[in-house]
Amino acid sequence: PLLVKEASEWxxxxxxxxxxxxxxxxxxxxxxxxxxTSASTPVYRREMVRLFARRALEEAWKNGNA
Known part of the structure; x- marks a missing residue:
């Protein structure tokens, strides 16, 4: 897990x-x-970071945890 401090404040x-x-x-x-070390490209890995962040936020809001 990664804490993005600036985003937490937002x-x-x-x-x-x-x-x-x-x-x-x-x-x-x-x-x-x-x-x-992943076999995937840097572009793909960045896209996965974006996707997982979106999913986590949407799930948190859906469950009332944000």
Missing amino acids: LVGQRYSAELVDRVAHAAIRTGKPLT
Whole structure:
């Protein structure tokens, strides 16, 4: 797991919005350092960081944990 501190601050007290989720997902891409030993390309690994960040946020909002 990776904590994106700047994104954590953006989320406090906010309602769900696609724009906010995109902003946080892009911050995760900038902060995350996917393994370079993977057979996948760097572009693919960054896309997976974005996708997993989006899914985690959407699930948290859906479950009322954000």
